[in-house]
Amino acid sequence: MIANENNVHDPGMDSELKTNLNHIREKIKNALNRCEDPHRQVTLIAVSKKQPISKIEGLIRASQTDFGESYVQEALPKMDQLAESSVHWHFIGRLQTKKAKNVAGKFKLIHSVDSQKLAQGLHKKAKNLDLIQPVLIQVNIANEKQKSGVPLEELSGLAREILAMKHLRLDGLMLMPPFFDNPESARPYFAGLRMCRDQLCHELGVTMPHLSMGMSGDFEVAVEEGATLVRVGTALFGAREDC
Numbered sequence: 001m002i003a004n005e006n007n008v009h010d011p012g013m014d015s016e017l018k019t020n021l022n023h024i025r026e027k028i029k030n031a032l033n034r035c036e037d038p039h040r041q042v043t044l045i046a047v048s049k050k051q052p053i054s055k056i057e058g059l060i061r062a063s064q065t066d067f068g069e070s071y072v073q074e075a076l077p078k079m080d081q082l083a084e085s086s087v088h089w090h091f092i093g094r095l096q097t098k099k100a101k102n103v104a105g106k107f108k109l110i111h112s113v114d115s116q117k118l119a120q121g122l123h124k125k126a127k128n129l130d131l132i133q134p135v136l137i138q139v140n141i142a143n144e145k146q147k148s149g150v151p152l153e154e155l156s157g158l159a160r161e162i163l164a165m166k167h168l169r170l171d172g173l174m175l176m177p178p179f180f181d182n183p184e185s186a187r188p189y190f191a192g193l194r195m196c197r198d199q200l201c202h203e204l205g206v207t208m209p210h211l212s213m214g215m216s217g218d219f220e221v222a223v224e225e226g227a228t229l230v231r232v233g234t235a236l237f238g239a240r241e242d243c
């Protein structure tokens with residue numbers, strides 16, 4: 001009989017997930033110990049896009065609490081299936097303004113706000129729900145044409161607009177650096193995001209605690225440069241279903 005992957009609890013898979021998780025937690029701890037502020041809190045977000053529910057459940061059993069999804073139409077059904085668990089969900093993918101109403105109020109943090117229109121859509125829904133939605137602004141530091149994220153020169157304007165929206169709370173910045181084989185090559189971008197955040201806080205007289213940066217290949221460098229949220233997919237789960 002073929003096992004139903006969604007219902008069967010596979011001890012081999014669980015132990016592999018737990019091993020990956022412990023390994024990544026250890027690497028984060030070691031990277032933190034190389035920093036000036038080793039007591040900074042870093043949250044590991046398990047990026048579960050295109051990963052089966054069974055693996056998410058395995059990681060939940062291994063005590064992982066924060067998960068990240070990139071596609072609204074994939075995320076919402078998964079969240080429904082796991083509604084009994086106390087998972088914190090993060091939205092990390094590109095978000096179309098017309099889908100803002102489906103997302104606001106459902107995620108602990110939305111990492112990918114990059115336009116005033118999108119912010120307004122989220123704000124409107126959060127206001128209707130009478131809640132405050134925490135968000136990050138995604139910054140396109142390298143000004144890559146195909147990438148989402150606000151260009152550097154528009155960052156401060158967008159931050160001002162969001163700060164004026166009472167039902168959004170601006171918690172920091174998010175970055176997807178250009179792809180490099182060598183994680184050291186991403187370091188200047190991570191350091192750049194930290195400087196942007198510090199400058200913005202100074203300019204606007206606010207505090208924003210979070211820097212969401214670092215993925216499977218480069219999260220240690222990101223932590224060394226000040227990340228408070230790292231988004232790790234394949235190093236934790238293995239290859240995605242589309243790979």
Ligand SMILES: *Cc1c(COP(=O)(O)O)cnc(C)c1O
Nearest residue numbers: 047070092215216231232233234
């Ligand atoms: C997919 C994705 C990740 C995780 O990538 P891995 O290389 O699998 O760790 C992180 N952040 C964003 C925005 C993503 O879309």
